[in-house]
Amino acid sequence: VNKARPKNLFRMLFATAFIVGSMLGVSHVSGSGWVQNVGLLLGAGIIVIIIMPGIILKNAELKCVYNPVDATSRIPVQVKLASNIPVLVRPKDTRKNAVPVASDPDLIQITFDYAGVYESCTFEVSTAAPFGIVWWHKYVKLAFTKPIMVAPKIGDSIQPNRQVAVNEGQSSRYVRDHSGITGSIRNYQIGDSRRDIHWKKSAQTGSLLVKEREKELSQDVVIEVRFETNKIKNEEIGQEAMGTVFNLLKKADCNVILSTFEHNKNITEPVSNLKDAGRRIAKAISWVTQKT
Amino acid sequence: MGNAKNLIEIIKKANAPGYPEDSVALRLSTAICLLISIAAVYTEHEIGIITATADSLLIVIGMIYSYKTRSRPKAIAKILIAVAALIIFIVFASNIYAAAHLGNLPSILSPVASLFLWVQVIHAFDVPARRDLAFSLAGSASLIMVASAQAIDISFGLYLILWLLFMIWALVEMWQSMTEQKGSRKNHFRHALVALVCSAILGTVLISLVPAPTPVQSIKLPASLNLRLVLADPGSLHDSGPQNTGLAQPGSPRGKIGIGGYLGFSKELNTSLRGPLSNQIIMRVRTTIPSYFFGESFSTWNGQSWTEAQTPIHTINGPSPYVVAGYDSSPNFNGPIAIQTYYLAVSQPDLLFEEENPIEIYFPDIRLFAAPGQSIRSGVGMEQGTVYTVISRINRLEPNNLISASTNRDPTYGLSKNDIKTYLQLPRAYNRVRQLAYRLTRGINTTYGKITALETYLSLHTRYSLNIPPLSPGQDAVNTFLFDTKTGFCEQISTALVVMLRTLGIPAREAVGYVPGSYNPLTDLYEVRGTDAHAWTQVWFGPTGGWQDFDPTALVPYANPSPGSVIASYLIAKAKEIPLVPTSIVLCVLVVIVAVYLLRRRPRLSYAQKTEKRLERILKSRGISREPSDTLGSYLNNAKNKLKASPELDINLEEIKNYLEKAAYSNPRGESDPRFTKSKLKKIKSLI
Numbered sequence: 001v002n003k004a005r006p007k008n009l010f011r012m013l014f015a016t017a018f019i020v021g022s023m024l025g026v027s028h029v030s031g032s033g034w035v036q037n038v039g040l041l042l043g044a045g046i047i048v049i050i051i052m053p054g055i056i057l058k059n060a061e062l063k064c065v066y067n068p069v070d071a072t073s074r075i076p077v078q079v080k081l082a083s084n085i086p087v088l089v090r091p092k093d094t095r096k097n098a099v100p101v102a103s104d105p106d107l108i109q110i111t112f113d114y115a116g117v118y119e120s121c122t123f124e125v126s127t128a129a130p131f132g133i134v135w136w137h138k139y140v141k142l143a144f145t146k147p148i149m150v151a152p153k154i155g156d157s158i159q160p161n162r163q164v165a166v167n168e169g170q171s172s173r174y175v176r177d178h179s180g181i182t183g184s185i186r187n188y189q190i191g192d193s194r195r196d197i198h199w200k201k202s203a204q205t206g207s208l209l210v211k212e213r214e215k216e217l218s219q220d221v222v223i224e225v226r227f228e229t230n231k232i233k234n235e236e237i238g239q240e241a242m243g244t245v246f247n248l249l250k251k252a253d254c255n256v257i258l259s260t261f262e263h264n265k266n267i268t269e270p271v272s273n274l275k276d277a278g279r280r281i282a283k284a285i286s287w288v289t290q291k292t
Numbered sequence: 293m294g295n296a297k298n299l300i301e302i303i304k305k306a307n308a309p310g311y312p313e314d315s316v317a318l319r320l321s322t323a324i325c326l327l328i329s330i331a332a333v334y335t336e337h338e339i340g341i342i343t344a345t346a347d348s349l350l351i352v353i354g355m356i357y358s359y360k361t362r363s364r365p366k367a368i369a370k371i372l373i374a375v376a377a378l379i380i381f382i383v384f385a386s387n388i389y390a391a392a393h394l395g396n397l398p399s400i401l402s403p404v405a406s407l408f409l410w411v412q413v414i415h416a417f418d419v420p421a422r423r424d425l426a427f428s429l430a431g432s433a434s435l436i437m438v439a440s441a442q443a444i445d446i447s448f449g450l451y452l453i454l455w456l457l458f459m460i461w462a463l464v465e466m467w468q469s470m471t472e473q474k475g476s477r478k479n480h481f482r483h484a485l486v487a488l489v490c491s492a493i494l495g496t497v498l499i500s501l502v503p504a505p506t507p508v509q510s511i512k513l514p515a516s517l518n519l520r521l522v523l524a525d526p527g528s529l530h531d532s533g534p535q536n537t538g539l540a541q542p543g544s545p546r547g548k549i550g551i552g553g554y555l556g557f558s559k560e561l562n563t564s565l566r567g568p569l570s571n572q573i574i575m576r577v578r579t580t581i582p583s584y585f586f587g588e589s590f591s592t593w594n595g596q597s598w599t600e601a602q603t604p605i606h607t608i609n610g611p612s613p614y615v616v617a618g619y620d621s622s623p624n625f626n627g628p629i630a631i632q633t634y635y636l637a638v639s640q641p642d643l644l645f646e647e648e649n650p651i652e653i654y655f656p657d658i659r660l661f662a663a664p665g666q667s668i669r670s671g672v673g674m675e676q677g678t679v680y681t682v683i684s685r686i687n688r689l690e691p692n693n694l695i696s697a698s699t700n701r702d703p704t705y706g707l708s709k710n711d712i713k714t715y716l717q718l719p720r721a722y723n724r725v726r727q728l729a730y731r732l733t734r735g736i737n738t739t740y741g742k743i744t745a746l747e748t749y750l751s752l753h754t755r756y757s758l759n760i761p762p763l764s765p766g767q768d769a770v771n772t773f774l775f776d777t778k779t780g781f782c783e784q785i786s787t788a789l790v791v792m793l794r795t796l797g798i799p800a801r802e803a804v805g806y807v808p809g810s811y812n813p814l815t816d817l818y819e820v821r822g823t824d825a826h827a828w829t830q831v832w833f834g835p836t837g838g839w840q841d842f843d844p845t846a847l848v849p850y851a852n853p854s855p856g857s858v859i860a861s862y863l864i865a866k867a868k869e870i871p872l873v874p875t876s877i878v879l880c881v882l883v884v885i886v887a888v889y890l891l892r893r894r895p896r897l898s899y900a901q902k903t904e905k906r907l908e909r910i911l912k913s914r915g916i917s918r919e920p921s922d923t924l925g926s927y928l929n930n931a932k933n934k935l936k937a938s939p940e941l942d943i944n945l946e947e948i949k950n951y952l953e954k955a956a957y958s959n960p961r962g963e964s965d966p967r968f969t970k971s972k973l974k975k976i977k978s979l980i
Contacts, residue, residue, distance in 0.1 A: 026441060027505040033578075033816020034440040034448055036505045042433075044495035048487050056483060086475030102474035130483035131463035132470050 004057040004138040006050065007126075012134055016046045053136040056129045060085040065105045067144045070275055072151050073115045073235065079144070080105040085129065092122040092139055114231045115152040115238045115278075117286035119144060151278025152285075155239025157247040185209050221248055222268065224259040225281065227288040234288065238281045245277040260284035310421025312362035315469045321462035322425045322432075323355045325455060326412055329435035332451035336442035338405035347413050354416030362420035373414050380410045405438045422469055429462055444576050444635050444815055460484050485888075489881050496874040504816045506580050506631075517656050521673035523642055557641045561590050561598040561804060561827070563783040564763035570822035573637045575645075577808070577818045581630040581686055584841060585645040585820065587805040589665030589830060591714045593791065595768045598802045601664040601714050608660040608668075613683075614653040616662065627686040635817070636678045644668040645805060647684030648830075648839065654681040665801065666839070689837050691740060697837045698739035703798040706835040715799035715832065718791065725770060725788075726795035739798055743831060743842055746792050751847035754788075755779045782845040783827040789844045790829050799832035803841065814873050900955030903969045907948065910977050924952055941979040948972045 006012070023039025026032070066080035081089060082105040088098035091110045099108045110121055121144070126137035185198055188208035196210040225241045227234045241258075248256045249272075258280050259268040271277040313319070327348050334344035361369075387403035412431040419425050436455055440448065464480045577585060590598030608614050630647045644653065648666055661669040668682075689697065704712045732749050733742040757779045763769055770791045773780040780788070786802060793800040804827045809820040828843040897905070908918050908927075916931045928945050931937070937945065951968065 023437065024502075024505070032441055032443075033504060033812070033814060034443040035437070036502065036816065037499050037814050038437065038440040038452065040498040040502060041491070041495040044498055045487075045491040047494060048491045052483070052487050052490070085479075086471040088471065100471040100474045102471065104474070106474075128470065129467055130480050130487060131460075132467035133463065 004054050004136045006054060007135040007137060009050075012046075012050055016043060016050070019043070019046070049131055050134045052131075053127050053129055053134055056085055057087070057125065057127045057136045057138060060087050060125060060127065062087065062089065062101065062123065062125055062140055062142060064142050064144050067146065067148055069146055069149060070151065070278060071112060071148050072153055072278070073112050074153065076109040076111045077148070078107045078109055079121075081108050081123075081142070082106070083125075085127070087125050087127045089123050089125050092124050098124070098126060112148070112150040114235055115150045115282050115285050116289055117282050118148045118150060149279045149282040151274075151282050152235055152238030152242050154246050154274070155236070155243040157240070157243040185211055219253075220255040220257055220270075222257040222259055223248075224268075225284065226261055227285050229288065231289070234285050238285060241281055242274070242277060245271060246274060249273065262287045310423050312420050313422045313425060313469060314362075315465055316359070318422070318425055318462060318465035318469055319355055319359055319419075321458050321465055322419075322428050323351060323416075324458045325429055325432040325462055326351050326416070326435075328451060328455045328458060329432040329439065330409065332439035332448065332455070333405050333409065333435050335451065336439045336448070338402050338438060338442060339409065343406070343409070347409050350413045351416045354413065355419065357417055358419040358424075366418065366420075369417060373418055376414045377411070380407065380414070383410075401438060401441055405435070408434050408438060422466060425462075426466065429459065432459070444817055445573075445637075446812060446814060449814060456488075460488060485884075489885065492877050492881050496877050499813060500871065500874055504813075516677075516679045517672065517675070521675065523671060523673060557587055557643055557804065559600055561783065561802065562596065563598070563769045563787050564596045564767070566758060566760070566781050566783065569825060572822050573819050574640070574806070574822055574824075575637050575820050576635040576812075576815070577632055577645075577820060578635075578816060579630060579632040579808070579818060581628065581647070582808045582811075582818065583630065583647055583686070583688075584803075584826065584828065584843075585632070585634075585806045585808070586648045586666070586803060587643050587645050588663065588667035588803075589839075590802040590804070591665060592717055593787070593802075594719050595766075595770075596763060598787070600667075605664075605669070606662040608662055610655075610658045610660070612654050612656060614655065614660050616650050616653055616660070616668065627688070630684045630686050631681065632684065633679065633681040636674055636676055639676050640674045642670045642672070642674055644670060644674075644680060644682065646682040647686060648841070649687055650682050650684045652683040656680075665803075687838055687840075689833065689840060694740040694833060694837065694840065695738050697833045700737055701739075701834060703739050703832065707799060707832060712799065715801055716794050716797065718794050720768075722770070722791060722795050725774060725792055728774065729792040729795050733796060739831065739833065742796060742798065743789075743793065746789055747842065747844045747847055750785060750789065750844050751849070753778060754785065754848055756781065756785065756845060756848045760784070785845045785848055786827045786829045786843070789842065793829070793831060801830050801839070803828050803830045810872075812873070813871060898955070899966070899969075900952055903948075903973070904952050906973055907952075907976070910973065910980070914980050924949055924956075935980055938979060941976065944972055944975050944979065948976070 020039050020043035023035055023042070027036035027039065060083055062081060062083045064079055065082050068077055068079075071077040081101045082103060083089075083101045084103060086100060086102040089101045089108055090096050090098040091108075094111075096109075099106060101108065108123075112118060120141050122139050122141045124137055125140050126135050128135045185201055186209065188197065188202075188210050192210045198209045198211050201209045223241060223244055225237060227237055245256055245258065248254060255270055256272075256277075257268055257270045258277055259266060260280055260283070261267070262284050267280075269280075271280060330339075330344055330348055330351070333339055334341065339347075384403055384407040387406065388400060408431065412428065412435070415424070415428060415431065419428055432455070436452065439451070464477070464484050468475075468477060468480060588600065591601040592599045608616055627649075629651075632645075632647060634645055644655065644660070646653075646666075646668060650666075650668060653660060653668065655670065657670060657672050659671050661671065663669050704716070707715065728749075729746065732745045736742050736745055754773065755778065758781050760777065760780055763772060769780075769784055770788050773784045773788050783802075783804075790800040790802055804825070806820045806824045807826045808818040809824040811818050826843075826845070828841055828845070830839040830841055832838075833840050904924065911918075911927075911931050914935065916927075916934055918927045922930070928949050932942055932945060935941065948969070951972075
């Protein structure tokens, strides 16, 4: 992202000038060749020590080798980074201690303040190799292996009078649920509960069969979420939407349909779990943010 | 109140203990750096053996204690350390008050060295964290600096190199610790090696570019005695009294005091023989203007030997610095100032070397002696380790000035009658020499022109050699040199010029001393060796010119030049022009780079491949070479046919072939079964 820069360069240059200058001064007063030559060698060494980490940092290649897809705003998430040269890494604008990263991938925590879809993150990479005296640092925008969808936290549910749209009886569908009328029997599928296995029939037929419970939902609940350009406001809206989805999914007495606005069109699709909802909201926020 | 609280918070924060440092390697390398710096300070005589040993032991104990207690709070230990620090500062202050003198830089070095050292000792008991160890490293650097201020020879370089190596190790370990030992240590050292090479190159460039330091005249210049031995017969250049110390003996052919074979630096200079000169360093000289280091001059010639003028020796009373300008017949000049500090490496006669017109001398004794011929003598033995400084005013005239100073003038102008008699003295008529001198200088009316003409004659008709057989008693050295052998050494050549000038009525005398020797760019000192002893001619140029130096030996070529010796001397002369230390550093660095490159490029042979090579060598010794196109199988089949192999040999060759092929194609690293291969190779060797 930017060029490598030394930290406290002027302090180091001042220290170098002071050391070399005082030694040259002593050698001038005493006429001692050793003092002058040791001072010059020391000065040369310090100059090299000042410059060298910059060259090493320039050649350092940092890459992301693993990152999760889903995250929640303000909750740390761990990504795996690797570097050809040992460097210390921390996310930009954080006061946390930097984490050493070398050729073997190392975990580093990052925290997203706002919901959205993130394809990259800026890290502060620093080194003082090989002597640990002068630090150079640079900011590197690192692409994730796959975009991270950061959902807002689950906030308070929207009050009934603030519910955007509730359409009763317009559509209905069946979802699997433990509390429902027992319907037909079908073959076992991965994810079916063991409690639903029809042991008797399974024993008779020789293949694993499960009882299918059916329940007719009484209504569809459509939650229409619209975001603005203000990140903080969007975070609040997102949190409320997540809270509402969470409550509705917990009650499990309606179809939860989320209506968001992305790519200049309304997308109104049901969500079956919080992860889906989080991803939809993250995408919607990201689209608004990118547009602005 | 609030501000005070803030201040306390800031102090607390600044003094908050760091994370305990667990790296043993970092602690070990730091401790070694400290021990090396203590050894360097001890070698430069800043501290005694007891202090050095005690400090080294305490540092080791302190480092171990710090490591063991790195994670524990040490409130009581900190209080003890604070008390110890206070005591050290009080001792330092009292030492400075007692020992230091205004403007005397060397007098504060020893207390400063002790202060730095004891601070490091007490600090060693409280180095739990990385930053504390970094402070210890900085402390070792300061001790090295203190040692370098006193270093006058190249041996300090050994300590410096050792210290640098361990410093690099410590710093690499520090970075390793910062990165929690991630990344290969080899990689870190590779980077460190690159940094070292770059630093050496840059340092060499800087050393080459920055001019040598010049001592400031306003401070007290170095002067010290290792041992004060008062001479029974001071200023006489020999020591034969009841308190004979042996230190004021002149050189002898036996080389008793290491100067070796030079017969100068005594009351007499015998030109009839010269022993071999040793290559030992006699003294080191720091000089602002390099010149011949004048010891004494001779005025009375007897045909084989020179003796000093029989004029009384003046006492110059101290204290140091002694003002000595104008003590002799020399006029006061207004030339540039030369400051020369002499560090004696061996015991020498009681003679102070100088530029020829000394005005001020720093010598740690109550009196000095001014002998005739501008020679300065001490009243104490000039033992090894003696240091003194001479400030002189240079009066080296350019040829134009020398010509104008002597054109149509009486060459003896400005000298007393007694001096004229002394410096024109000849033991005999020297008619042949006189005729030669007159013939060579006919039509020349300046002293300078005459000298140049005589020098040109010597350069064209005589040769330089040290292999001159000793003259017989009564044989005249000048006549023999000029008309018989025409080959001689510096004393004979310069004596010939003096005698020729005296026959022309020009006052001249014989001077002895040392040429500057080789310059050491690291120490900024001229290293004067026994072989640098020299004799030259001094000619009187009136009150404005005084005694001017002429060195006819410099113009005389070597005797019997052969192509080999000419090439060798040319190469040696060229090699001497190369700055030794910077070139050596660059060459060493290049050798290291090439060695590392070659080592990395060299393919590593597996054990099986080495065995194959050994087998090839065995068969080659029987005249069966392997062609590049031969596979191992075809090569061994060929060998079997050529050797008409017995069944036993056939089996052995087949077995080793199978082994080598299996190693080559089934296991890329090669199987290592030394017992099997060795026995097979031995068997094959015996069978063929």
